[in-house]
Amino acid sequence: MIISYQRPDTIGQGIDPEAPALDLSSSATTCGATTYDVAGVEWSCTRAPHPGQDTHQAAQAVTGQPVPVVGLAWGHQYATGENTGGEADEAAPVHSVTVTVSFPARAIGVDVEKIRSAVLDLFWEGDADDVQLVASTAHDVAETRAAVAELVDLAQRGHEDFEHQAGYGDYTAADGDAAHARWYAVQQLTAELTRHIPEG
Numbered sequence: 659m660i661i662s663y664q665r666p667d668t669i670g671q672g673i674d675p676e677a678p679a680l681d682l683s684s685s686a687t688t689c690g691a692t693t694y695d696v697a698g699v700e701w702s703c704t705r706a707p708h709p710g711q712d713t714h715q716a717a718q719a720v721t722g723q724p725v726p727v728v729g730l731a732w733g734h735q736y737a738t739g740e741n742t743g744g745e746a747d748e749a750a751p752v753h754s755v756t757v758t759v760s761f762p763a764r765a766i767g768v769d770v771e772k773i774r775s776a777v778l779d780l781f782w783e784g785d786a787d788d789v790q791l792v793a794s795t796a797h798d799v800a801e802t803r804a805a806v807a808e809l810v811d812l813a814q815r816g817h818e819d820f821e822h823q824a825g826y827g828d829y830t831a832a833d834g835d836a837a838h839a840r841w842y843a844v845q846q847l848t849a850e851l852t853r854h855i856p857e858g
Contacts, residue, residue, distance in 0.1 A: 659693050662713070663731040671722040680728050681705050682717050689714060693732050701730045770794065806851055813844045 689703035701716035718729025770793045
């Protein structure tokens with residue numbers, strides 16, 4: 659979030675010549691976007707809904723002035739002009755941080771997406787759009803190959819049982835064709851899975 663204007667506390671009841679023109683909603687319907695200033699005070703956008711425009715304003719009542727003034731103006735993009743039209747600016751990444759997280763199998767509930775979200779939460783809202791984040795998982799190679807081999811073994815035994823029963827005429831020719839197609843699909847899937855697993 660980028661604050662483009664905040665009414666100075668030292669100005670009292672005076673008019674700030676640096677303040678942007680107030681764009682106050684003429685109805686009860688407002689944008690409603692909220693943010694916090696550096697002091698932790700919450701502000702709510704009092705402009706009418708403005709899809710595609712990144713500039714928000716919060717009106718502030720000032721004693722002695724007949725109409726409110728702009729108390730805070732902010733956006734979420736580093737705009738290159740007065741109105742970004744909803745298009746985020748693009749900044750090339752210049753810093754890279756590599757973090758390896760290793761944890762035991764008992765640490766359930768931890769996944770790549772949760773780690774990814776936690777990292778993005780560290781950045782300002784406007785910066786997160788330009789963060790390139792690559793997250794992947796790595797498992798024990800031997801355990802992964804053993805697990806795939808066990809699944810294939812189960813599938814093969816099921817296929818052999820089918821062939822045995824088919825020898826007694828328990829299945830039609832169509833059933834046999836479908837079983838062979840499924841077994842072929844298992845072999846293709848196995849090849850695809852093991853292609854990405856390094857040799858132990």
